[in-house]
Amino acid sequence: MGKIIGIDVGGSTTKIVGLDDCNIFSPMIVKANDPVSSVYGAFGKFLSSIKLTLGDIEKVMITGVGSSYIKDKIYGIPTGRVDEFLAIGMGGLFLSGLEKAIIVSMGTGTALVAANKDEAKHMGGTGVGGGTLLGLSNLILNVRSFDDLIETAQGGNLANVDLTIGDITVDKKVGSLPPETTASNFGKISDLASKSDIALGIINLVFQTIGMISVFATKIDHTSDVVLTGNLVNVPQSAEIFDLLGKIFNVNFHIPCNAEYATACGATIVYIEKKPFTEIGG
Numbered sequence: 304m305g306k307i308i309g310i311d312v313g314g315s316t317t318k319i320v321g322l323d324d325c326n327i328f329s330p331m332i333v334k335a336n337d338p339v340s341s342v343y344g345a346f347g348k349f350l351s352s353i354k355l356t357l358g359d360i361e362k363v364m365i366t367g368v369g370s371s372y373i374k375d376k377i378y379g380i381p382t383g384r385v386d387e388f389l390a391i392g393m394g395g396l397f398l399s400g401l402e403k404a405i406i407v408s409m410g411t412g413t414a415l416v417a418a419n420k421d422e423a424k425h426m427g428g429t430g431v432g433g434g435t436l437l438g439l440s441n442l443i444l445n446v447r448s449f450d451d452l453i454e455t456a457q458g459g460n461l462a463n464v465d466l467t468i469g470d471i472t473v474d475k476k477v478g479s480l481p482p483e484t485t486a487s488n489f490g491k492i493s494d495l496a497s498k499s500d501i502a503l504g505i506i507n508l509v510f511q512t513i514g515m516i517s518v519f520a521t522k523i524d525h526t527s528d529v530v531l532t533g534n535l536v537n538v539p540q541s542a543e544i545f546d547l548l549g550k551i552f553n554v555n556f557h558i559p560c561n562a563e564y565a566t567a568c569g570a571t572i573v574y575i576e577k578k579p580f581t582e583i584g585g
Contacts, residue, residue, distance in 0.1 A: 305358075305359055305360055305361030305362070306321050306322065306323045306355070306359055306360055306361060307321070307322040307323075307360075307361060307362050307363075307364065307571040307574055307575065308320070308321055308322075308346070308349070308360055308362070308363045308364070308571070309321075309322065309364050309365075309366075309390075309567040309568055309569070309570035309571035310342055310345065310346065310363065310364070310365045310366070310367075310370075310377075310567055310570065311365075311366055311367040311390070311564070311566040311567035311570065312338050312341065312342055312365060312366070312367040312368065312369030312370045312372075312373070313367050313368060313369060313410065313411075314368060314369065314411060315334060315336065315411075316332050316333065316334050316341075316534075317332070317333045317334075317338070317341035317342060317344075317345045317367075317369070318330070318331070318332050318333075318345075318563070318564050318566070318567045319331050319332075319333070319345045319346065319349050319567060320561070320564045320567045320568050320571065321349070321353070322568070322571040322572075322575070325575065327561055327564070327568060328353070329349065329352060329353045330561055330563075330564040330567075331345065331348065331349055331352070332563075333345035333348060338369030338370075338372045338373075339372050339373065341369070342365065342369075342373060342377065343377070343378075346363070346377055346378065357378055357379070357380060360380050361381070362380070362381050362382070362383065362574055363376075363377045363380050363381070363382045363383070364382070364383050364384075364385055364570035364571050364573060364574050364580065365377075365382065365383070365384055365385070365570065365583075366384065366385040366386070366387050366390040366566060366567070366569070366570040367387055367390075367566060368387065370384050370385075370387075371384075373583060374583065374584070375583065375584045376583060376584040381582070382582075382583040382584060383570075383573075383574060383580040383581060383582055383583060384580060384581045384582075384583055385569070385570040385573045385574075385580045385581075386579075386580075387414075387566065388414065388416050388423055388424075388425040389423045389569070389573060389578065389579070390566045390567075390569035390570045390573060391406050391408045391414060391416045391418075391423065391532065391565065391566050391569055392406050392416040392417075392418030392422075392423025392424075392569065393418065393423060393569040393572040393573055393576070393578065394406075394532065394564075394565035394566050394567070394568040394569025394570070394572060395407075395408075395416070395418060395530040395532050395559075395565050395569070396418050396419075396420065396530070397565075397568060397569065397572045398530070398532070398559035398560065398561060398562060398565055398568060399528075399530045399557045399559045400559075401528055401530065401557070402419060402420050403418070403419040403420075403526055403528070404418060404526060404528040404529060404530045404557070405417055405418075405426070405517055405520045405521055405524060405526060405528070405529045405530070406418050406423070406529075406530045406532060406565070407513065407517050407529060407530065407531050407532065407533075408532050408533045408565070408566060409432055409433065409513060409531060409532065409533035409534065409535035409536065410432055410433055410533045410534060410535070411432050411433050411434040412428060412429065412430045412431070412432040412433075412434060413428045413429050413430075413431060413432040413513050413516075413533075414427075414428040415427055415428050415516065415517065415520050417520065417523075417524040417526075426520050426523070426524070427516075427520075428516075429512060429513065429516055431509055431512045431513065432509070432513070432535065433449070433533075433534060433535050435509050436449070436452060436505060436506065436509050436535075436538075437449070437452070439505045439508075440452045440455075440502065440505055443501060443505070444498055444501060444502060444505075446502065449534075449537075449538070452502055452505070452506070453506075453538060453539060453540070455498055455499055455502040456499055456502035456503040456505075456506055456540055457499060458499050459497070459499035459500045459501075459502055459503025459504070460497075460499075460500050460503070461500070461503055461504060461507055462491075463491070463492070463493045463495060463496040463497070463500040464488075464489055464491065464492055464493070464496055464500050464501060464503070464504035464507075465485050465486075465487065465488055465489065465490060465491060465504060465507060466485070466486045466487040466490030466491040467482060467483055467484060467485055467486055467491075468480050468481070468482050468483075468484045468485075468486050469482025469483065470486065470491060471486055479551070480551065481551065483547070484551065485507070485511060488504065488507065488508040488511065489504055489508065492504075503540065506538060506540050506541070506544075507540075507544060509535075510535075510538070510540075510541045510544040510545065511544060511548070513535075514544060514545055514548040514556070515548065517529045517554070517556075518548060518552045518554050521554050527553060527554055527555055528554075528555045528557060529554055529555065529556050529557065530557045530558075530559065530562075530565075531545065531556060531557065531558045531562060532559075532562045532563065532565035532566070533562070533563060533565070533566075534563050536558050536562045536563055537563065542558070545558075
């Protein structure tokens with residue numbers, strides 16, 4: 304069997320991974336504004352970097368919002384198009400090793416998919432995501448990149464930004480909620496709040512929102528596992544936020560290796576497991 308290539312065509316980035324005997328190799332991200340150019344550019348760069356020829360590739364599987372622009376086989380190789388939510392679900396399960404979970408794709412916005420080994424169902428999502436992080440940081444802090452936002456948030460103190468349960472109750476807790484639980488994001492913004500405090504507050508707002516809708520989804524789907532995928536897994540401050548929510552609500556948040564490539568990986572898994580996809584070209 305030849306190697307299977309999965310490509311996730313996003314709005315501003317294209318992700319590509321290889322699958323060989325169910326092992327991922329050479330994941331790569333390429334930035335481009337035009338989806339067609341990004342696909343061909345990513346594919347060419349991918350082949351060049353790992354010294355593969357077109358004859359080494361058995362199948363190319365594409366998915367993502369920009370995949371609809373691809374109307375022909377990629378360089379003449381048999382090419383299939385996969386429903387994005389199916390790719391998210393299958394990729395999240397494959398990378399985590401779980402048989403059932405809520406797969407959360409954190410990109411510009413956030414999508415939630417309930418997945419098991421047989422199917423993946425889109426549960427909904429939120430417009431809160433990476434676009435929110437950059438939009439608010441640009442508007443409030445004049446910070447325009449993820450790396451700069453992450454750096455700015457270093458040393459931030461949420462006590463100067465967020466109102467907590469401990470701030471508003473005599474007993475310092477409500478029910479099972481510990482005192483550090485957020486009662487209101489930016490509900491205690493102080494005149495003394497630094498740029499670091501505000502940057503951390505923005506990060507906390509976005510990831511708590513994603514975390515809480517994920518918790519609600521686990522209750523609906525009767526599972527306790529959430530797999531986090533997408534570019535936002537690389538924001539280091541997010542891990543502590545998800546850990547706290549997991550402890551409070553008895554939910555297991557998983558961030559598998561190569562989580563940012565889960566959707567591209569899922570496209571290859573759909574082919575391997577003979578799940579539905581659309582053949583492209585003649």
